[in-house]
Amino acid sequence: NAGVTQTPKFRILKIGQSMTLQCAQDMNHNYMYWYRQDPGMGLKLIYYSVGAGITDKGEVPNGYNVSRSTTEDFPLRLELAAPSQTSVYFCASRDSTGGVNIQYFGAGTRLSVL
Amino acid sequence: GENVEQHPSTLSVQEGDSAVIKCTYSDSASNYFPWYKQELGKRPQLIIDIRSNVGEKKDQRIAVTLNKTAKHFSLHITETQPEDSAVYFCAASPLVTGNQFYFGTGTSLTVIP
Numbered sequence: 753n754a755g756v757t758q759t760p761k762f763r764i765l766k767i768g769q770s771m772t773l774q775c776a777q778d779m780n781h782n783y784m785y786w787y788r789q790d791p792g793m794g795l796k797l798i799y800y801s802v803g804a805g806i807t808d809k810g811e812v813p814n815g816y817n818v819s820r821s822t823t824e825d826f827p828l829r830l831e832l833a834a835p836s837q838t839s840v841y842f843c844a845s846r847d848s849t850g851g852v853n854i855q856y857f858g859a860g861t862r863l864s865v866l
Numbered sequence: 867g868e869n870v871e872q873h874p875s876t877l878s879v880q881e882g883d884s885a886v887i888k889c890t891y892s893d894s895a896s897n898y899f900p901w902y903k904q905e906l907g908k909r910p911q912l913i914i915d916i917r918s919n920v921g922e923k924k925d926q927r928i929a930v931t932l933n934k935t936a937k938h939f940s941l942h943i944t945e946t947q948p949e950d951s952a953v954y955f956c957a958a959s960p961l962v963t964g965n966q967f968y969f970g971t972g973t974s975l976t977v978i979p
Contacts, residue, residue, distance in 0.1 A: 783965060794872070794955055794969035795910070802965055810966060811867065842909060853898055853961060857909040 754778050758843050758858035765833040765865045773828040773861050775843030783846040784826040785855065786810075786818065788839040795842065801826055833865045868893040870958050872970025879946050880978050887973045889956035890938045896958040896968075899939045901930060904953045904972075913954075914941070946977045 759774045777784065782803045787795040787810075797810030801820040815837060817829040826845075830837060843858040869892040879885050891899075900915035916923045916930045916939065923930050927946075932939040943950055956970040 785967070787969075792972070794870075794971045795957075795967075796969070797966055800965060808965075811968075853900070853915065853959075854912050855900070855967065857911070859909050 756843055756845050756856050756858035758841075758861050760861060761859065762862045763864070765830075765863065767833060767835065767865060769833050770829070770831045771833070773830070773841055773843075773863075775826045775828065775858060776824050777826075777843075777845040777856070778824065779845060779847065779856065780823060781845035781847045781856075782823070783848055784820065785844040785846070786816070786826070786828045787842045787844065788812065788837075789842060789860075790839050798828065798841075830863075835865050837863065838865045839863060868896055868958055868960070868966075868968040870956060870968045870970045872956050872973060874973060875971065876974045876976075878976045878978060881946060881948060883946055885941075885943045885946055885950070885975055885977075887941045887954055887956070887975075888938060889940070889958075889970050890936075891958040891968075892937065893958070893960060894937070895960040898959045898961045899930070899932060900957050900959075900967075901941050902955045902957065904955065906952075910955060943975075946975075948977050948979050951975055951977045 756777045785800045786798040799818040801807045841861045844855040846855045872889045897918035902910035903913045904910045929942040953972045959967045
């Protein structure tokens, strides 16, 4: 199993550009999450999904959109990038069966908006 | 929503000493409390977790305690080693009523050889 795979690893955007951060998991987990981590801070939840076709806002959803057309993929879309979106983005998945609640994180995408 | 506070923000200990990191939470609906270790430039990884029906859990040199009444939980690392140096995050989640995870701001632990 590859686990949770995020692409790209690094990206520099100009203000106003858009991009999609890709996230894929091969563990057949129902739950998937997108977090952002600003320097010296904890993780803030942007969006999450409890299964294909179902998404919901987290703490900091403004400026982002998500979709979940399959169990495996959970892309995060940035429209009209702003400097405030400079951050490290982590995708995670979680298996809720059998009482297990471990979140598995991807390696992260480091995004700079200049 | 839930508010998780974590202290201290930085912690230095001598190798072999113990380290304690404390977190408080605000929402009594939270019932699952994981701890993550994040090494520099790496992804967070779960090191231990505890549910609200348990007061303490141990895994070798790592232990977590939970006080539901006071809404606080703590991570204890004994016999610290240089490889324990990392940023540690606590989190809280109301798994029964919701699916969100709320993270503390992290503690940077340095173990001095």
